[in-house]
Amino acid sequence: MSAAIIVIGLGNPLMADEGVGVRLVERLAAQSGRFPGVKFLDAGTSGMVALHAMRGLRKAVFVDCALMGEAPGAIRRFTPDQAASLKKLPGLSLHEGDLFGILELSKQLGECPPEVVIFGIQPSNLEPAPGLSDTLTARLPEYEAAVRAEISCTSSP
Amino acid sequence: MSKTIDIHVHHITRVEGHGNIVLRASDGRIEKLEWQVPEAPRFFEAMVRGRSFEDIQTIVSRICGICSVTHSFSCIKAIEDAMGIVVSEQTDKIRMLLHYSEQLESHSLHVGYLVAPDLLGQKSVVPLVKSHPDVVKTVIKLHRTGNQWMEAIGGRMTHPVTIKPGGFASLPTEQYLRELKKTLEGIVPDLKALAEVVLSLAPKLPAFDRDTEYVALVDPTHYSFYHGGIGSTDTKDLTPVRKFESVVNEYVTAQSTAKWCKWHRDAFAVGSLARFNLNADLLLPLAAATAKKLGLKKGCCNPYMNNVAQVVESVQVVEHSLQIIDELLTKGIQPEVPKVQPREGEGAGAVEAPRGILFHRYAFDKKGHCIRANCCIPTNQNHANIQKDFEALVPQIIGRPQEEIRLLLEMLVRAYDPCISCSTHYLDVKFV
Numbered sequence: 001m002s003a004a005i006i007v008i009g010l011g012n013p014l015m016a017d018e019g020v021g022v023r024l025v026e027r028l029a030a031q032s033g034r035f036p037g038v039k040f041l042d043a044g045t046s047g048m049v050a051l052h053a054m055r056g057l058r059k060a061v062f063v064d065c066a067l068m069g070e071a072p073g074a075i076r077r078f079t080p081d082q083a084a085s086l087k088k089l090p091g092l093s094l095h096e097g098d099l100f101g102i103l104e105l106s107k108q109l110g111e112c113p114p115e116v117v118i119f120g121i122q123p124s125n126l127e128p129a130p131g132l133s134d135t136l137t138a139r140l141p142e143y144e145a146a147v148r149a150e151i152s153c154t155s156s157p
Numbered sequence: 158m159s160k161t162i163d164i165h166v167h168h169i170t171r172v173e174g175h176g177n178i179v180l181r182a183s184d185g186r187i188e189k190l191e192w193q194v195p196e197a198p199r200f201f202e203a204m205v206r207g208r209s210f211e212d213i214q215t216i217v218s219r220i221c222g223i224c225s226v227t228h229s230f231s232c233i234k235a236i237e238d239a240m241g242i243v244v245s246e247q248t249d250k251i252r253m254l255l256h257y258s259e260q261l262e263s264h265s266l267h268v269g270y271l272v273a274p275d276l277l278g279q280k281s282v283v284p285l286v287k288s289h290p291d292v293v294k295t296v297i298k299l300h301r302t303g304n305q306w307m308e309a310i311g312g313r314m315t316h317p318v319t320i321k322p323g324g325f326a327s328l329p330t331e332q333y334l335r336e337l338k339k340t341l342e343g344i345v346p347d348l349k350a351l352a353e354v355v356l357s358l359a360p361k362l363p364a365f366d367r368d369t370e371y372v373a374l375v376d377p378t379h380y381s382f383y384h385g386g387i388g389s390t391d392t393k394d395l396t397p398v399r400k401f402e403s404v405v406n407e408y409v410t411a412q413s414t415a416k417w418c419k420w421h422r423d424a425f426a427v428g429s430l431a432r433f434n435l436n437a438d439l440l441l442p443l444a445a446a447t448a449k450k451l452g453l454k455k456g457c458c459n460p461y462m463n464n465v466a467q468v469v470e471s472v473q474v475v476e477h478s479l480q481i482i483d484e485l486l487t488k489g490i491q492p493e494v495p496k497v498q499p500r501e502g503e504g505a506g507a508v509e510a511p512r513g514i515l516f517h518r519y520a521f522d523k524k525g526h527c528i529r530a531n532c533c534i535p536t537n538q539n540h541a542n543i544q545k546d547f548e549a550l551v552p553q554i555i556g557r558p559q560e561e562i563r564l565l566l567e568m569l570v571r572a573y574d575p576c577i578s579c580s581t582h583y584l585d586v587k588f589v
Contacts (some may be wrong), residue, residue: 014220044315044316
């Protein structure tokens with residue numbers, strides 16, 4: 001069955017909580033049999049991969065570390081129109097991961113899924129380290145449940 | 158009337174990371190001119206210490222999302238050098254194929270998404286979708302092809318998982334290679350279209366030459382991205398990769414937290430133009446014809462032409478891949494399972510990242526655990542050269558309006574295709 005939904009984890013797992021999106025997608029991908037029609041992608045720090053991976057699909061769900069002014073470990077679900085990037089990037093910076101720029105490009109190209117959801121997770125630690133902070137590690141089941149609920153309610157064809 | 162110029166570009170846009178351009182001048186007198194790289198020190202080298210040789214590639218491939226194949230190969234070659242592993246001809250060829258996918262992906266990304274907006278007067282690729290749809294479609298098709306090609310051989314769209322010391326965890330099928338051949342033949346017209354676009358925009362590239370030492374891998378048999386010794390336009394001798402520290406001569410400078418490099422002079426350049434200047438005689442026919450059409454000649458020392466060299470190399474990697482696929486299909490893909498017996502030792506590896514030569518070195522104990530690591534990235538090798546370019550260019554353009562000077566300096570930095578800080582990616586948002 002070809003995928004209609006993609007869950008994309010972004011980030012660098014060598015930079016502690018920066019890699020929470022990747023870690024979460026790893027956990028979900030291990031249960032992919034439970035989600036027919038859903039593809040899981042660890043896009044790492046190559047944001048442009050997302051442009052191609054979500055092309056023409058019904059829904060894209062992004063999971064990324066996000067500075068949102070929340071308490072460390074907080075998770076928020078939002079759509080691209082509910083948030084604005086504070087990164088001072090007037091152009092499309094490919095590596096700093098301007099997800100909003102990639103989504104805009106996808107939209108301009110007429111390829112963007114009609115439904116895009118972002119799960120932002122506020123980091124506790126962004127220093128070089130191969131694992132998540134204790135704060136985020138403890139809440140992984142909660143993050144996983146949030147993304148599972150998101151795809152479960154829409155994964156039926 | 159006195160004229161003051163005060164340029165301070167923080168986090169230069171459309172470059173993969175952070176870098177600052179600082180220029181202060183008064184009445185044509187330059188008071189401060191610096192290319193600053195305020196990169197926080199990173200600790201990837203420390204992270205691999207104590208890890209098994211089998212785990213290191215997975216870790217270092219995360220250093221960069223754009224050069225993940227290159228980091229993987231520099232690492233794997235260093236491990237193989239340390240442990241005395243010689244890979245099969247088949248492995249060697251399939252690695253080149255995978256490596257070329259990254260070159261195509263990165264070059265098309267850089268030329269199309271980062272450089273074209275400068276030359277077409279836009280701030281990013283997004284508005285180009287409406288103003289120059291054909292250009293964007295061509296670039297995206299090339300980038301997408303590179304991306305799918307990498308996924309098919311590397312096992313993922315980025316941060317590959319099939320590369321192992323001694324060979325591959327899984328091999329591409331002959332059926333896939335036949336499909337890839339068809340795909341690559343199919344994008345030749347797109348490469349020609351990209352060359353036409355660059356040809357039409359080439360007059361907008363600044364005419365700025367500065368005699369420069371260029372450094373790249375050199376192999377007598379082919380235009381090299383993966384094999385050979387370290388060559389320089391300042392010497393005919395090749396330096397073995399094992400002695401790379403004597404080439405890069407890393408040093409610290411007050412204006413940057415990234416290390417700088419120098420060899421025969423006070424700076425040298427790596428990247429597409431360096432490879433071209435050292436290997437142009439070995440270009441395959443279509444790539445050579447593209448270089449001729451674009452007016453790129455061996456000995457060019459205009460850094461802005463690095464972007465033109467990237468187009469030539471995009472053709473070269475596709476052309477060479479078609480040859481490699483034919484060679485692989487003629488012999489047929491043979492099943493191979495890499496078996497490595499770890500041993501104590503130290504080794505170095507180098508391959509060409511799209512933005513220049515990348516060196517890794519590791520030392521291992523008897524059980525194959527890493528006890529020491531060193532990694533010298535191409536962008537660090539270019540920092541001193543960017544500074545020297547600034548110092549030569551600015552006196553030539555100091556009379557121009559401040560915004561024009563700023564753009565020319567930004568374009569110069571972007572021309573090097575730098576990858577300054579690949580380590581973080583997080584969102585920074587406010588809710589509206």
